[in-house]
Amino acid sequence: MGRKVGIIGVGNSRFGKRDDVSVQELAWESIKEAFEDSGITQKDIDFVVVGSTAYRGVELYPAPIVAEYSGLTGKVPMRVEAMCATGLAAALTAYTAVASGLADIAMAVGVDKMTEVDTATSLAIGGRGGNYQWEYHFYGTTFPTYYAFYATRHMAVYGTTEEQMALVAVKAHKYASQNPKAHFQKPITVEDVLKSRVISWPIKLLDSCPISDGSATVIFASEEKIKELKIDTPVWISGIGYANDYAYIAKRGEWTGFRATQLAARQAYEMAKVGPNDIEVATVHDAFTIAEIMGYEDLGFVEKGKGGKFIEEGQSEKGGKVGVNLFGGLKAKGHPLGATGLSMIYEITKQLREEAGNLQQPLKNYIGLVHNVGGTGHFAYVMILRR
Amino acid sequence: MMQIDAIPLELKYRIKYPDEFIQALKKGEILATKCKNCGAVYFPPQRDCTNCGKSDMEWIKLDNEGEIMTYSIVVQKPQGFEDKGNYVIGIVKTKDNNFLMAWIIGEPKVGAKVRLTTDGYRLIGEVIG
Numbered sequence: 001m002g003r004k005v006g007i008i009g010v011g012n013s014r015f016g017k018r019d020d021v022s023v024q025e026l027a028w029e030s031i032k033e034a035f036e037d038s039g040i041t042q043k044d045i046d047f048v049v050v051g052s053t054a055y056r057g058v059e060l061y062p063a064p065i066v067a068e069y070s071g072l073t074g075k076v077p078m079r080v081e082a083m084c085a086t087g088l089a090a091a092l093t094a095y096t097a098v099a100s101g102l103a104d105i106a107m108a109v110g111v112d113k114m115t116e117v118d119t120a121t122s123l124a125i126g127g128r129g130g131n132y133q134w135e136y137h138f139y140g141t142t143f144p145t146y147y148a149f150y151a152t153r154h155m156a157v158y159g160t161t162e163e164q165m166a167l168v169a170v171k172a173h174k175y176a177s178q179n180p181k182a183h184f185q186k187p188i189t190v191e192d193v194l195k196s197r198v199i200s201w202p203i204k205l206l207d208s209c210p211i212s213d214g215s216a217t218v219i220f221a222s223e224e225k226i227k228e229l230k231i232d233t234p235v236w237i238s239g240i241g242y243a244n245d246y247a248y249i250a251k252r253g254e255w256t257g258f259r260a261t262q263l264a265a266r267q268a269y270e271m272a273k274v275g276p277n278d279i280e281v282a283t284v285h286d287a288f289t290i291a292e293i294m295g296y297e298d299l300g301f302v303e304k305g306k307g308g309k310f311i312e313e314g315q316s317e318k319g320g321k322v323g324v325n326l327f328g329g330l331k332a333k334g335h336p337l338g339a340t341g342l343s344m345i346y347e348i349t350k351q352l353r354e355e356a357g358n359l360q361q362p363l364k365n366y367i368g369l370v371h372n373v374g375g376t377g378h379f380a381y382v383m384i385l386r387r
Numbered sequence: 388m389m390q391i392d393a394i395p396l397e398l399k400y401r402i403k404y405p406d407e408f409i410q411a412l413k414k415g416e417i418l419a420t421k422c423k424n425c426g427a428v429y430f431p432p433q434r435d436c437t438n439c440g441k442s443d444m445e446w447i448k449l450d451n452e453g454e455i456m457t458y459s460i461v462v463q464k465p466q467g468f469e470d471k472g473n474y475v476i477g478i479v480k481t482k483d484n485n486f487l488m489a490w491i492i493g494e495p496k497v498g499a500k501v502r503l504t505t506d507g508y509r510l511i512g513e514v515i516g
Contacts, residue, residue, distance in 0.1 A: 020388050058393045116393075124466040133402060134431040138509035139476045139488055140461060140468035148459030149478060156457070156497035201460035248431055250478045250486035255457045 001271070002099030004223040006234035007385070009038025010346040015214035015334030016183040017115050023052075023062050024069035027111040027215045030339070031070045034107070034217040040229070045219075046103035048076040050111065051090030052338035053083065055125050056211075057113035066109060083129055084287060085374030086110060087216065087341020088242075088381035094220050095237060104225045110339040111215035122211055129375045131247040144200040144208055144288065146249060146376035151202045151290035153255040157305070160293060162202055164308035166193035168289035169206050169331055171317065176328025178358050183212045183334030193289075207289040212334030216342035218349075235349045238367075239272025239384035241265060245377050256305075258373060260380035261285075261298035265371075268382040269300075274367060276300030279384075281351045281361040282322050283344035285373040286329040292316075295371055296324070299382070323361030326351070341372035341381065352387040407446050408432060415504045417451070419485060420444040430485050449487075451503040453479040453512060456486070458495045479503065479512050 011033030013026055021029070027050075035041055050063040059065055067076035082089035087110040094106035114122065126143035127136050135141050154160045170190055176182035188206060196206040226234050243263035246252050252259065269275055276299060284295035293307035301322050302310040310316060316324035327333050327347045330340060348368035350356045366387035373380050411418045420429045422436035423443045430449065435442045458477035461468075468474075475491040479501055489503065493514030501512035 019390060120466060123463070127465040131431070133404075135488055136465070137402075139490060140465055140471070140474065141476060141488075142461060142463065142465045144463075145459045145461055145476060149457045152459060153457035153497060198460070198462045200462060203459070248488075250488050253486060255478065 003101060004236065005095050005098045005220050006223065006226050006231070006236045007218055007345065007349050008221045008226060008229065008231045008234060009034040009040065009219035010349045011037060011217040012181055012343050012346040013215040013339070014181045015212045015336060018113070018213035019115070023057055023059050023111055023113040024065050026113060026213060027066040027109055028070050030215040030217040031109055034219050038219050038231070040105065040219070042071045045072065045075055045105050045107050047094065047097045047106040048072050048109060049090045049093040049106070050076060050079045050109050051081070051086040051342065052079055052111050053081055053086050054079070054112070056117045056122050058116050062111065066111060082379045083374035084285070084335065084337050085341055085372045085379040085381055086338040087343065088370070088372040088383065089341070089374070089379070090338070091218060091341060091345060091383065092240065092242060092381065094218070095240065098220045098222050105219065105221045107217060107219050108342055109215065109217045110342040112336040112338040113213045114211050114336055115213050119211070130249055134248055142200055143376070144203045147288040147290055148200045148203045149249065150255050150294060151288070154290060154294065155202065157256055158308070160308040162194060163190060164312055165207055165289035165293065166190040167311045168286060168292045169193045171311065172286065172325060172329040172331035175318070175326050175359060176332030179327045179333060182328040182332055183210050184328070184332040203288055203290070209287045209330040209335040212336045214334055214336035214339045214343070216339040216346050218342050218345045233353045233387070235352050235385050235387055237383060238386045239268035239270070239274070241267030241271070241382045242380070243267070244379050247378060249376065252377070257294050257298045258377035258380055260377050261295065261371065261373060261382070264380040264382040265299050268384050272384040274384060278365065278367050279322050279369045280363050280365060280367055281326070281348060282324050282369040282371065283329070283347055284324050284371050286325055286331045287335060287373070289331065291373065292324065292329070299369065299371060318359065318361055326356065326359045326361055341370070344370040344372060345383065345385070348385050352385060405432060412505045412509070413507050417449045417487070417503060417505070417510055418446045419449050421447045428485065430487055449485050449503070450482040453481040453501050453503055455491065455495060455497055455499045455501060455512065456480050457497055458491055477512055
């Protein structure tokens with residue numbers, strides 16, 4: 001299990017189409033905020049990992065560039081990648097460095113400049129988020145198609161409706177419109193979602209997250225270091241779980257939930273010695289609206305097949321059983337792949353410190369959960385945070 | 388902020404497929420590999436058996452009847468498919484319990500029976516009820 005690890009600083013850039021900055025300037029926005037938040041500087045850091053999928057930006061190897069611009073040269077030995085879960089892959093790497101004793105303070109920087117390439121190329125890169133040789137090449141899969149397989153099956157088996165999925169998007173936009181860092185700043189209605197154009201049925205444009213630029217940074221430290229630095233509001237990593245699933249999606253044998261999430265969640269709950277009913281606030285990976293509904297079920301917030309009801313009853317709203325994606329989620333806050341998982345940790349850290357302002361979930365036991373999926377269930381990470 | 392075009396990056400790839408698989412597709416047949424030692428079946432075909440560690444495989448024909456487990460209708464087409472009309476991609480469970488991806492022809496429905504064939508290039512599931 002290793003040493004106890006806590007979070008001492010978090011930063012999150014504004015998400016959106018960020019033509020105004022280069023990848024290194026974008027990364028610095030969140031690195032600077034994390035330094036200010038923690039009260040430490042570059043010299044205090046032992047190890048830095050950069051999480052970036054990088055394929056959609058002009059800098060295919062962004063880590064040394066980010067390191068140089070941020071004054072971190074010498075401490076950044078790698079970039080990591082796990083598709084849409086790249087952020088939590090970076091978090092796991094930094095966490096492990098501290099838990100193992102290799103580093104006392106480690107930083108995970110997540111950044112992606114996804115709008116530098118044209119949209120058609122971006123979609124073609126996403127469509128390869130499975131097994132190119134046996135899927136895309138013959139069948140012309142797109143990234144939404146993979147999630148659509150889950151939506152279709154969930155609808156057929158459990159009676160989940162397109163209206164219920166639309167509610168996820170409506171909730172996301174409602175909270176994003178109160179988060180100045182979010183990609184989308186306007187509320188939408190169920191009708192807007194249902195009337196938006198079909199991308200890969202049953203997934204429509206407004207069921208889908210946008211293509212965003214953004215960065216997020218988290219600084220991890222050992223318990224000894226946290227005492228030494230006299231950090232007064234550490235957030236502890238109480239549990240962590242990870243898993244993956246088949247690349248060739250047909251092989252999975254079940255398309256109503258992500259096995260990788262179920263496995264990662266079990267591992268994280270066991271390590272944290274808590275259960276799904278203890279979670280008060282969470283980020284659930286909502287790249288598409290069906291993903292959030294499946295997430296409620298896979299994480300155990302609600303019985304299998306009842307995810308649609310869960311959103312309908314408002315149980316995932318602010319003040320509900322579990323406040324989910326109260327900063328707007330991937331769907332409306334935005335989804336810059338490398339930054340997403342770390343932005344989730346930023347969000348839950350703010351919530352547990354009660355620094356979320358208008359978007360604050362009322363808390364009793366201060367237990368939060370972060371859930372980040374890579375690809376279309378190819379990777380999953382679950383992290384449980386406590387104050 | 389001035390926006391300019393960066394130098395484009397063109398990626399060209401060459402990849403390989405097993406001859407037997409491609410020849411069978413042309414005849415409307417779907418092949419998988421089976422380990423001669425432990426009997427494990429692989430689709431997509433593998434030349435190495437990761438179940439028992441041996442690499443002595445034979446080609447077998449998969450059952451051509453199956454059931455649609457799930458599907459999607461692709462409206463926004465990706466690169467390489469822009470000239471196609473809307474198409475339906477399905478996941479099919481064969482009678483002999485293998486799972487594969489195929490284009491679906493006919494009215495798609497979860498649970499519908501399909502006859503598996505090919506169009507000479509890719510797997511096709513024709514809805515038969």
